[in-house]
Amino acid sequence: MSMATNEPSITMSTTRRSVAIVLYEGFTALDAIGPYEVLVSLPDTDVYFVADQQGPIYADTGQLALVATATWDELPHPTVVVIPGGAGTMQALAHQPLLNWLQTAAPTVEWMTSVCTGVFVLGAAGLLHGLQVTSHWTSREFIHQYCAATYTAERFIQQGNIITAAGVSAGIDMALFLAQQLSSSQTAQAIQLAIEYDPQPPFSGAGDFQQADQALIDETYTVLSKYRVKG
């Protein structure tokens, strides 16, 4: 893809949809890759990883980089937007090129979605006013202030053409729902079977903060404390 002009080099197609997964330094990888693995399996769909520039973008562990395949200018009007969360969200929600791109994309996008703390980027773009939304459970108390929205403890929640998902792994569930909306129940179920998504967590209920005791909550904050923006 070329940066030679200001014209987008990814042509809008009437027959193929484009999914733009946003990358920024300090994103959480599974937030992005869960929806990617589901949505890339839809027919007639191209997935792009969109960032300031093409090339490696580091996740919040500093131990993994995904390769961005498009810039904001190259994909101004995607069909679907997915914004992952991560330790870098606080920088991302103040990153004007990303916010400008979201405001350009919003009027034409079919679905605007977030996973985990990615919701704060949608909030900063002014897209969530008065809505019910969800996020990673540890950030629920900040939703009202940053998003002018109300936190709801759902796996994911749809409001019009906006879907927000809970933390990290919730993006898989959200994306299967989205696959159904974009295609059919049968295709979404086929994708679920293709990724053999028959989850059997070894610890029943451990993924739900509402069932956790204080010791588990405390240890989880210790786990989360290692995530950061690389630099």
Next chain:
Amino acid sequence: MSMATNEPSITMSTTRRSVAIVLYEGFTALDAIGPYEVLVSLPDTDVYFVADQQGPIYADTGQLALVATATWDELPHPTVVVIPGGAGTMQALAHQPLLNWLQTAAPTVEWMTSVCTGVFVLGAAGLLHGLQVTSHWTSREFIHQYCAATYTAERFIQQGNIITAAGVSAGIDMALFLAQQLSSSQTAQAIQLAIEYDPQPPFSGAGDFQQADQALIDETYTVLSKYRVKG
């Protein structure tokens, strides 16, 4: 990391464990990223993406690349090996540098694991003789011939220090079990809560091939047919 000598440039540590996630052209991203997101959250743990050379390695959709951070020579004795599956498995299982590396690692590794069709690489390295193993459900009929092992329809199965997981998303469940083995139940549960893994698939049972009717099986093969090795 330097390639200036044949000495491994990642020093074996007595206090930190290393997790080597194998990359090859045509791997399935969620196979790798599910275990990554769980295992990178363990204390005192470094995760490396290991391949023929450092740099971008394309997944089986051709629409995503992960950045390899170490070569075989640089990490000869990891604590944990994770081999993802994908459309590129058939090339990977015949790739001698990878097989040599596995045979070097096997005597010293604490855990040798695979997700999805990654099991065939372990089989090609001669590590599964006579074991019960699992894989992506679509490849179950090939396990006996390629791995000299017996397919079992489990989410994941442990045999000694070898754990094999079913397709794609099963790597998350396997990695949480492995996190418990490497650390404690409390830490593994904290990781599960950190990634908010409280799965709620929109289609109950659709991820289990044993519950699927022929129309769903057929459509799933159509979904899977788009995966390939880039090139």
